[in-house]
Amino acid sequence: xxxxILIVDxxxxxxxxxxxxxxxxxxxxxxxxxxxxxxxxxxxxxxxWIDLCFADINMPVMNGIEMIEKMLEDQVLAKLPVVIxxxxxxxxxxxxxxxxxxxxxxxxxxxPEIVRNVVKEILGDxxx
Amino acid sequence: MNxxxxxxxxxxxxxxxxxxxxxxxxxLEEDEIDIGADTFFRATMGxxxxxxxxxxxxxxxxxxxxxxxxxxxxxxxxxxxxxxxxDALKELLNTITGRLMTEIFGEDAVIDLxxxxxxxxxxxxxxxxxxxxxxxxxxxxxxxxxxxxxxx
Numbered sequence: 001x002x003x004x005i006l007i008v009d010x011x012x013x014x015x016x017x018x019x020x021x022x023x024x025x026x027x028x029x030x031x032x033x034x035x036x037x038x039x040x041x042x043x044x045x046x047x048x049w050i051d052l053c054f055a056d057i058n059m060p061v062m063n064g065i066e067m068i069e070k071m072l073e074d075q076v077l078a079k080l081p082v083v084i085x086x087x088x089x090x091x092x093x094x095x096x097x098x099x100x101x102x103x104x105x106x107x108x109x110x111x112p113e114i115v116r117n118v119v120k121e122i123l124g125d126x127x128x
Numbered sequence: 129m130n131x132x133x134x135x136x137x138x139x140x141x142x143x144x145x146x147x148x149x150x151x152x153x154x155x156l157e158e159d160e161i162d163i164g165a166d167t168f169f170r171a172t173m174g175x176x177x178x179x180x181x182x183x184x185x186x187x188x189x190x191x192x193x194x195x196x197x198x199x200x201x202x203x204x205x206x207x208x209x210x211x212x213x214x215d216a217l218k219e220l221l222n223t224i225t226g227r228l229m230t231e232i233f234g235e236d237a238v239i240d241l242x243x244x245x246x247x248x249x250x251x252x253x254x255x256x257x258x259x260x261x262x263x264x265x266x267x268x269x270x271x272x273x274x275x276x277x278x279x280x
Contacts (some may be wrong), residue, residue, distance in 0.1 A: 087226020
């Protein structure tokens with residue numbers, strides 16, 4: 001089994017870092033797609049099958065929270081697991097994100113070990 | 129900036145440079161600043177929460193290039209494009225700001241951040257900013273870096 005993963009972040013640097021971290025973590029990947037804001041991400045996930053989405057919060061055009069709220073309005077996208085990767089440190093905001101269905105929150109900078117654990121927790125143990 | 133804010137800012141910068149880009153920081157006195165660079169980049173972003181303000185960082189072009197190469201894990205023979213270096217600087221500032229907000233306002237505060245913006249500065253701009261009290265000067269891998277925190 002291999003996964004289709006979407007990375008939504010306005011920083012090309014961070015998209016590259018997450019992509020590289022996924023490879024180093026040994027996550028079996030079919031395709032890794034990229035979007036530079038929430039609106040692009042939303043449009044992409046409506047047109048393509050995605051197993052897991054990594055998203056930032058602070059982005060232009062449509063931020064990560066608005067994207068998640070739009071996903072909740074869609075029967076199919078509401079079930080798509082989202083992992084937030086952000087510098088955000090506010091407990092209040094992180095709790096709000098979990099209430100909106102976010103599956104995990106990773107604070108930058110991220111490591112392959114953390115990514116591996118989160119992917120296994122959400123998509124199952126791909127080593128088995 | 130008061131003394132406590134300067135200390136927090138310096139410690140957060142050192143920590144983020146080290147964790148994000150494997151670059152190491154040290155103290156630097158103004159009279160120790162010696163730089164021949166002609167081109168500098170300034171990244172700035174705003175915040176709004178219990179207080180509002182902005183954070184800026186100014187680095188010589190060489191630092192932004194090394195920063196991008198280290199964050200992306202590029203080999204020595206791989207080129208770093210200017211837009212990649214600027215993007216890496218924005219991300220560095222984003223991470224510093226996120227950490228700083230938690231250090232200053234605590235984990236319960238909700239803070240909205242703006243998108244970082246960058247501009248290019250010349251040597252004369254750099255000289256005048258070094259002399260102002262607005263900026264804290266630190267050493268990153270033997271290069272001076274200026275950083276400021278303004279709150280109201």
